[in-house]
Amino acid sequence: MVTSNVVEFAGKVRMPRLGMGTMALSIEGRPDRATAIGTIHAALDAGVRYLDTAWSYYLPSEPGPDGTGVPRDFGYGEMLVHAALASWSGPRDEVLVATKTGYRRTLEVTNRDAEDPQQSPGDGASASASASERQHLQAAGSRYGWMADSRPETMIRDAKESALRLGVDALDLLYSHGPDPAVPYEDTVGALKTLLDEGVIRFAGVSRVDNAQIDTARGILGDRLIAVQNQFSPSHPDPEHTMGHCADLGLDFVCWSPLGGFLDAFDSHAYDPFRTVAAARGVSYQRVVLAWELTRYDRLFTIPSARNPHEVRDSFAAVNLTLAPEELSLLP
Numbered sequence: 001m002v003t004s005n006v007v008e009f010a011g012k013v014r015m016p017r018l019g020m021g022t023m024a025l026s027i028e029g030r031p032d033r034a035t036a037i038g039t040i041h042a043a044l045d046a047g048v049r050y051l052d053t054a055w056s057y058y059l060p061s062e063p064g065p066d067g068t069g070v071p072r073d074f075g076y077g078e079m080l081v082h083a084a085l086a087s088w089s090g091p092r093d094e095v096l097v098a099t100k101t102g103y104r105r106t107l108e109v110t111n112r113d114a115e116d117p118q119q120s121p122g123d124g125a126s127a128s129a130s131a132s133e134r135q136h137l138q139a140a141g142s143r144y145g146w147m148a149d150s151r152p153e154t155m156i157r158d159a160k161e162s163a164l165r166l167g168v169d170a171l172d173l174l175y176s177h178g179p180d181p182a183v184p185y186e187d188t189v190g191a192l193k194t195l196l197d198e199g200v201i202r203f204a205g206v207s208r209v210d211n212a213q214i215d216t217a218r219g220i221l222g223d224r225l226i227a228v229q230n231q232f233s234p235s236h237p238d239p240e241h242t243m244g245h246c247a248d249l250g251l252d253f254v255c256w257s258p259l260g261g262f263l264d265a266f267d268s269h270a271y272d273p274f275r276t277v278a279a280a281r282g283v284s285y286q287r288v289v290l291a292w293e294l295t296r297y298d299r300l301f302t303i304p305s306a307r308n309p310h311e312v313r314d315s316f317a318a319v320n321l322t323l324a325p326e327e328l329s330l331l332p
């Protein structure tokens with residue numbers, strides 16, 4: 001049973017379970033930097049205390065030697081979060097910043113590179129990790145893709161860069177962004193353990209994982225693994241029940257793309273019942289979706305993106321939207 005929308009998380013005293021994803025402020029379709037910072041400020045002023053970013057929230061300006069951009073591109077999203085927090089007048093200590101390592105952005109030229117067995121997938125690539133083995137995700141029509149690179153040496157190096165870019169001695173919470181088909185998952189999680197042992201990160205999380213991978217991470221990290229970030233929304237309903245597995249293990253579940261996302265097409269009809277409830281309430285259907293997600297599990301965090309202050313304020317109001325039993329009965 002869901003008891004509160006405000007809970008303890010990752011060493012922070014108490015925070016709302018509705019945070020903010022900053023991906024849409026950092027990648028394709030991103031607004032100008034001033035608007036992005038204003039949007040993060042609007043979220044913090046509304047009460048958001050969880051900001052989600054990633055090493056890979058940037059856009060390559062040119063392919064670079066491995067197709068993933070050049071150093072001046074890297075860290076855009078993390079530096080944006082740092083700048084927003086540095087210029088915010090509120091209580092910085094209350095804010096949890098979570099970031100992720102293990103992914104890169106690519107330009108479409110990487111698809112050709114991936115077919116070239118002479119091409120290395122990145123600096124210091126191990127012989128066992130060829131680009132063609134790596135997961136490559138690309139939204140339809142986008143020039144940019146995503147490529148996993150979760151080798152331990154990459155994870156460790158990137159996490160230290162993330163701490164520098166975020167201007168902190170230790171990262172509050174670092175997720176493995178996702179499994180890398182070219183790297184045993186135990187090795188990727190082992191990098192998180194090294195980072196915990198060295199004090200580079202305070203808490204660890206894993207993302208884009210199935211139940212077996214959650215168990216692997218739990219076995220290696222113990223109670224220093226606190227969160228799983230998986231896709232969950234009305235259009236992506238967690239078929240493997242990883243949320244239930246998190247509940248069994250006492251892990252926080254953080255839903256990514258909680259409104260269906262903004263890059264890939266999704267089944268819009270999955271939101272029709274939410275539109276019905278929202279119309280009767282006179283609020284946005286997105287607010288109803290987020291309020292419904294908060295009812296799914298009492299350790300669920302939802303982290304919608306927004307590209308302007310209006311949307312982020314509208315979404316955050318879901319924290320105070322209590323859905324009645326008759327409304328919930330209309331929803332999945």
Ligand SMILES: NC(=O)c1ccc[n+]([C@@H]2O[C@H](COP(=O)([O-])OP(=O)(O)OC[C@H]3O[C@@H](n4cnc5c(N)ncnc54)[C@H](OP(=O)(O)O)[C@@H]3O)[C@@H](O)[C@H]2O)c1
Binds near residue numbers: 024053256303306
């Ligand atoms: N771990 C992972 O691999 C992973 C993957 C994806 C995302 N994420 C995380 O999840 C976060 C959220 O996911 P997401 O960015 O994919 O998409 P999302 O939160 O599902 O959808 C965001 C989009 O919904 C629209 N929106 C948001 N609030 C609204 C409101 N109140 N009213 C009307 N429209 C609203 C906006 O679109 P418009 O701007 O077009 O209006 C916004 O860009 C990301 O920022 C990121 O931190 C993690």
